[in-house]
Structures are given as structure tokens and as C-alpha cells.
Amino acid sequence: MATVSLRNIKKTYSNGFKAIHNLNLEIEDGEMIVLVGPSGCGKSTSLRMVAGLEATSEGDLYIGDKRVNDLEPSERDIAMVFQNYALYPHMSVARNMGYGLKNQGLPRDEIRRKVEKAARVLEIEHLLDNKPKQLSGGQRQRVAMGRAIVRNPKVFLFDEPLSNLDAKLRVQMRIEIKRLQQEFATTAIYVTHDQVEAMTLADRLVVMNGGKVEQVGPPLDLYEKPETQFVAGFLGSPGMNFMPARIQGQALLVQGDHRIDLPDMAELAQWDGRDITFGVRPEHLEACSEAEADFHLKVDIIEPLGADTLLYGHLPGSDSLMIAEQPGKRRYTRGDVVPLRVDRERLHLFDAETEQRLNE
Amino acid sequence: MIENRPWLTAVRHLVLILGIIVIGLPIWIALVASTNTSASFVSGVMPMWFGEEGLNNFRRVLTNEGRVLGVGVSASWMMWNSFIMAMVIAIGKITISILSAFAIVYFRFPFRRTCFWMIFITLMLPVEVRILPTYEVVASLGMLNSYAGLTIPLIASATATFLFRQFFLSIPDSLAEAARIDGAGPMKFFKDILLPLSVNNIAALFVILFIYGWNQYLWPLLITTDENYYTIVMVIKRLMTAGEGNVPWNIIMTTTVLAMLPPVVVVLVMQKFFVRGLVEQEK
Ligand SMILES: Nc1ncnc2c1ncn2[C@@H]1O[C@H](COP(=O)(O)OP(=O)(O)OP(=O)(O)O)[C@@H](O)[C@H]1O
Ligand SMILES: [Mg+2]
Numbered sequence: 001m002a003t004v005s006l007r008n009i010k011k012t013y014s015n016g017f018k019a020i021h022n023l024n025l026e027i028e029d030g031e032m033i034v035l036v037g038p039s040g041c042g043k044s045t046s047l048r049m050v051a052g053l054e055a056t057s058e059g060d061l062y063i064g065d066k067r068v069n070d071l072e073p074s075e076r077d078i079a080m081v082f083q084n085y086a087l088y089p090h091m092s093v094a095r096n097m098g099y100g101l102k103n104q105g106l107p108r109d110e111i112r113r114k115v116e117k118a119a120r121v122l123e124i125e126h127l128l129d130n131k132p133k134q135l136s137g138g139q140r141q142r143v144a145m146g147r148a149i150v151r152n153p154k155v156f157l158f159d160e161p162l163s164n165l166d167a168k169l170r171v172q173m174r175i176e177i178k179r180l181q182q183e184f185a186t187t188a189i190y191v192t193h194d195q196v197e198a199m200t201l202a203d204r205l206v207v208m209n210g211g212k213v214e215q216v217g218p219p220l221d222l223y224e225k226p227e228t229q230f231v232a233g234f235l236g237s238p239g240m241n242f243m244p245a246r247i248q249g250q251a252l253l254v255q256g257d258h259r260i261d262l263p264d265m266a267e268l269a270q271w272d273g274r275d276i277t278f279g280v281r282p283e284h285l286e287a288c289s290e291a292e293a294d295f296h297l298k299v300d301i302i303e304p305l306g307a308d309t310l311l312y313g314h315l316p317g318s319d320s321l322m323i324a325e326q327p328g329k330r331r332y333t334r335g336d337v338v339p340l341r342v343d344r345e346r347l348h349l350f351d352a353e354t355e356q357r358l359n360e
Numbered sequence: 361m362i363e364n365r366p367w368l369t370a371v372r373h374l375v376l377i378l379g380i381i382v383i384g385l386p387i388w389i390a391l392v393a394s395t396n397t398s399a400s401f402v403s404g405v406m407p408m409w410f411g412e413e414g415l416n417n418f419r420r421v422l423t424n425e426g427r428v429l430g431v432g433v434s435a436s437w438m439m440w441n442s443f444i445m446a447m448v449i450a451i452g453k454i455t456i457s458i459l460s461a462f463a464i465v466y467f468r469f470p471f472r473r474t475c476f477w478m479i480f481i482t483l484m485l486p487v488e489v490r491i492l493p494t495y496e497v498v499a500s501l502g503m504l505n506s507y508a509g510l511t512i513p514l515i516a517s518a519t520a521t522f523l524f525r526q527f528f529l530s531i532p533d534s535l536a537e538a539a540r541i542d543g544a545g546p547m548k549f550f551k552d553i554l555l556p557l558s559v560n561n562i563a564a565l566f567v568i569l570f571i572y573g574w575n576q577y578l579w580p581l582l583i584t585t586d587e588n589y590y591t592i593v594m595v596i597k598r599l600m601t602a603g604e605g606n607v608p609w610n611i612i613m614t615t616t617v618l619a620m621l622p623p624v625v626v627v628l629v630m631q632k633f634f635v636r637g638l639v640e641q642e643k
Binding site: 051 | 532534535537538539540541542543544548552553556557
């Protein structure tokens with residue numbers, strides 16, 4: 001059990017590419033942190049630096065109160081689960097799981113005992129004598145987890161461990177990982193680009209973009225109050241609608257002519273005349289009567305998902321895409337013009353230049 | 361391509377049968393000749409069926425009874441020489457190739473690429489091409505007429521490095537990383553993981569290199585003058601020229617059959633690995 005701190009961590013690859021600009025993160029004991037972001041944003045790089053597979057260019061890395069920058073991966077007391085599982089193909093499941101312990105010089109019967117215990121937790125006891133080749137993807141995943149658990153490490157590191165599984169198994173293993181992590185109360189860092197995985201697993205979510213941290217916090221906080229336009233757009237599916245707008249007195253002029261009167265905000269006066277980006281999530285656009293309507297959505301595509309229906313369309317006189325999520329019970333047809341009202345409590349205003357959040 | 365036209369099947373079989381005859385006939389002749397007496401050849405026509413002298417021929421050749429081979433050593437001794445030569449070359453080449461491939465793929469050191477290309481260039485310089493300078497070196501090191509002289513110059517080209525390098529590159533990096541996290545240092549990783557994974561490749565290479573070493577002719581001919589270091593392949597050619605006008609075909613073919621045996625045994629024993637090593641890659 002340990003805390004992990006990354007202090008002013010920077011990473012420049014040998015080809016001069018700056019992968020991580022300045023990473024600061026304090027991870028509490030037993031906490032599950034999920035790093036999420038688009039491809040190439042530096043998630044794996046960050047994780048691999050904690051593992052010791054990649055050297056840090058600058059900054060200090062602590063596991064517990066020990067500075068580990070210069071320690072070998074095996075001396076850091078971590079365990080890692082790889083995307084392709086990285087099981088040793090020629091070793092049986094039991095030997096795969098016990099290899100680390102064997103290298104620590106543990107006696108054979110103790111290794112056997114620990115491996116069997118971990119196998120029991122993961123329900124793979126019957127597979128202990130099989131070779132990885134003889135296992136299904138999900139079983140390999142469990143063995144990889146088992147190899148991490150037997151070591152009883154201070155920190156679990158996961159690099160997109162579920163992305164090679166089919167959708168159903170992924171959900172199952174996601175729950176399993178959460179269960180194990182809570183049961184062992186081990187600090188964990190989990191990398192993914194799947195935002196559902198990120199939202200469901202994380203105690204705290206770290207959204208990264210271009211080698212920088214955009215925002216850190218509990219998943220729902222980030223969902224409800226994204227600090228930047230990037231985070232707002234990245235979390236949530238379907239994504240948030242963004243429209244250029246301008247503040248005029250007490251109201252917002254969206255795309256030139258749609259007027260939305262804003263709730264009272266202390267700062268409104270000083271923002272008067274400012275160009276901003278207005279954001280609203282699809283589920284916060286409600287169908288309403290003509291009189292209350294902020295927008296009229298001309299429906300191009302309808303996606304009935306059962307519980308909800310997604311309406312893809314555009315505002316008359318504009319061609320930018322707008323998505324609205326409506327309760328599934330009402331039927332729509334293509335070409336409908338649906339009057340929509342913005343939920344005033346859930347709208348997001350971002351500075352047009354800096355893309356930082358403006359409203360509370 | 362699976363087509364089902366009768367005449368095509370016939371042609372296919374014809375080609376196959378022709379091929380088998382072309383390859384099989386010389387072997388047939390050798391086998392038959394090794395069982396006949398030398399008198400059977402006097403007429404100038406090769407006998408096409410087995411004689412009675414088989415056991416006798418093999419005994420005479422293996423023990424060099426009455427100097428049938430025209431040299432002072434027996435065929436069994438020369439086969440032993442050939443065996444040592446083939447084994448040392450095969451094992452030696454595999455050892456240095458796998459180690460150099462390991463260094464090139466898994467370590468970052470200055471001039472890594474240069475090293476790789478220098479090794480690669482040895483592919484273009486087989487013994488036959490560099491035979492004179494190599495002879496010079498071996499002679500001045502005093503290695504003429506020795507096993508070292510027979511083998512070391514042939515080992516000293518890491519032809520198989522390239523093959524191992526390609527194989528190692530196909531092993532995912534994460535395997536090495538997992539081993540590092542599991543506390544395996546470089547040599548442990550090599551021993552516990554790379555080596556077992558390479559078994560099929562090693563076996564396939566062993567077969568190829570064993571036959572390569574066994575079949576060496578020019579090099580042993582050049583550097584051995586002491587009969588104790590003669591190889592079995594060398595002596596076949598000597599036999600052809602030794603008998604004045606009267607070539608002892610039965611003895612030559614008996615020796616030939618003996619010389620063919622070890623490569624055949626190696627191929628048969630290693631067949632399973634051999635095929636797997638050439639076609640299949642462990643995932
Ligand atoms: N060994 C390397 N040398 C140079 N640049 C590298 C190296 N490894 C990664 N990079 C670069 O660093 C950046 C971050 O890579 P990283 O693997 O951390 O991305 P990621 O966030 O994990 O992406 P993904 O979701 O695709 O796995 C990428 O732009 C990548 O091209
Ligand atoms: Mg990655």
C-alpha cells in the first residue's frame with residue numbers, strides 16, 4: 001500500500017519529441033486513478049515512467065516516501081498488466097504467475113501456495129497447467145491479472161488491459177478489475193482511451209491532452225463542470241454540442257440570432273460583448289412547446305436506442321451538426337423540426353480564445 | 361490453387377514421378393553398387409540390382425581392411441572427424457549468431473547498426489571467396505592439421521544472426537518489459553525466455569548447418585595433410601583418382617552411402633522441429 005507522487009515530471013524522447021510537458025499528480029493510498037485522453041497524448045508514457053520502463057527526463061517520482069527515479073522496475077514494487085498481456089508463451093500459467101516470485105528467490109512451495117491463492121481469487125485454478133496459447137482472450141487477461149496480484153505489489157499499473165477483448169467481456173472484466181482493486185485496496189493507475197471505462201473505474205480521473213494534464217477530479221465532477229472545452233468534448237457520448245456565441249447583456253446570442261436568456265451570474269456585466277463558445281450536452285436539450293423554444297432542430301438522422309432516442313440535425317440556416325437526446329417513448333421522423341430548450345442549470349460557457357470555462 | 365482437371369492431374373503426377381526418378385536414381389545406383397563386388401563393374405555397365413557383398417563392403421570400408429580406401433585411416437575414423445567438424449560448426453555458428461542477435465536487438469550501444477551491417481557483410485564472404493587469406497591466417501596460427509583449423513574459420517561468420525534478429529524483432533517488446541518487471545536481468549531473460557522461445561529456430565538452423573559442415577570439401581582438402589584429420593567427403597574424391605584405371609566403384613559407393621547417413625539421420629530426427637522452425641512463429 002502506498003501513495004504515488006509525480007512532481008514536475010517531464011519526458012523528452014531521444015528523438016527530441018516532448019511527450020510529457022509537466023506532470024504533477026498526487027495519488028492517495030488505495031486510490032484508483034484513470035489516465036484518459038486521445039491517442040498519443042502521453043498516457044502510456046506516463047505509466048511507463050512510473051513502472052520504470054521509461055526514464056524520466058526531469059522531475060521526481062515517489063512511491064510511498066521513496067524516490068524511485070533511479071530504481072529498476074523490479075525494485076519499485078509495482079506490477080503491470082499489458083494490453084497484449086505479455087504472457088511468456090512457453091511457460092504454463094502457474095509458471096507465468098510465479099516467475100517474478102521465483103526471481104525474488106522465494107522457495108518453491110511458497111510460490112505454489114501464492115499462485116494457487118491468486119488463481120482461486122481469479123477463478124483460473126483449473127487452467128494452471130495450460131500454456132497461454134490454449135487460453136481464450138478473457139482467460140489470458142485473468143492470468144495477466146493473476147501475475148500482477150501474486151506479487152502483492154504497492155501499485156498496480158494497467159495499460160489498456162481490456163482493449164483486446166470483445167464488448168461483453170470488457171464490461172465483465174471491468175467490473176472484475178474494480179472488485180479486485182477494492183478488495184486488495186491497492187493503489188492503481190489505469191490507462192485507457194475508452195471513456196466509459198474511465199468514468200466507471202476511476203476514483204479520480206486525469207484527462208490528458210498533448211502531453212499536458214487538462215483536469216483532475218472525480219469523474220462526475222469532470223462531467224458536470226469541465227474546466228476546459230477539451231474535457232467537455234472528450235467526456236460524454238455523444239459529445240457535447242459547441243456553438244460560437246456572444247454575450248449581450250443578460251442573454252447569449254448563439255450563432256448570431258438564437259437568443260438565450262442567461263440565469264443571473266455576477267460576472268455577466270464584465271463579460272458583456274465577449275465572444276465565447278457555448279456548450280450544451282445532448283441530454284440537456286429538452287423538447288418543449290414552440291413558445292419556450294431556444295432552438296428549432298431540423299432532424300436529419302434518428303437513432304432510437306430504446307431508452308433514449310438520439311436526434312442528429314442542424315439549426316435552420318446553419319449547417320453545423322447538433323445532437324439532442326430525447327426520452328425513447330416519443331417517435332420522430334426524418335425532417336421533423338423539433339423545438340428544443342436548453343437546461344439553464346447545465347449550460348457551459350468557454351472563452352473563445354483560451355477555451356477555459358467561464359461560468360460556475 | 362485447387363483445380364480439378366484430369367489431364368492436369370496426370371501432368372502433375374508425371375512431373376512428380378520424373379522428379380523422383382531424377383533424384384532417386386543416383387541414390388538407387390549408390391545403394392546397389394555398395395552391395396556388389398568390384399568384379400561386377402569390370403564390364404563397364406553398372407549393375408541395377410543388389411549383390412551379395414553388402415555387409416562385406418561395409419565392413420571393409422569401416423575398418424579399412426587391406427587399405428581399401430587407399431589411406432591409412434578407416435571410414436569410421438573419418439566419419440568421426442566429419443561428425444566433429446559438423447557438430448562444432450553447427451553449434452559454434454548457432455552460439456555466436458544467437459548471442460550477437462541478442463546484443464543487437466536488446467541492447468543500445470554505440471555503433472549498433474554498424475555492427476549489424478558488418479556481421480551482415482560476412483554473408484557475402486563465404487570461405488570459398490576468402491580462401492587464400494583465410495589459409496594464410498590459419499597457417500600462420502599453426503592450425504593446419506587440427507580440428508580448430510577445420511572448424512573455426514567456418515564458424516567465423518554469423519550468417520544466422522540475421523535469422524535470429526528477425527525472430528527476436530517479432531517478439532513483442534512487452535515480453536522483455538514484463539520480464540524486467542518480474543526481476544529478470546538481461547542474461548536471465550535470455551536464458552529463461554528467449555532461448556526456450558527460439559528452440560524451433562535453433563533446431564532448424566542446426567539441421568542446415570550440420571549438413572553444411574558435413575559436406576565441406578574444399579576447406580578440409582586444403583588444410584589437412586595429416587590423414588588423421590581427413591573427412592569422409594574428402595576421401596570419396598581421392599578414391600576416384602587413386603585406383604589406376606580400375607575404379608573401385610563398390611568401395612566408393614559404400615563410402616558414399618556411409619557419408620549420406622548422418623545428414624539423413626539428423627533430418628529425420630529433427631524433422632518435426634525443422635518444419636515448425638521454418639514455417640511457424642510462436643505467438
Ligand atoms: N520511443 C519513443 N520515441 C519517440 N517518441 C515516442 C516514443 N514512444 C512514444 N512516443 C511519442 O510520444 C507520444 C505519447 O505516446 P504514448 O505512447 O504515451 O501515447 P498514448 O497516450 O499511450 O497513446 P495511445 O492511446 O495511442 O496508446 C506519442 O506522440 C508518441 O508518438
Ligand atoms: Mg498507449
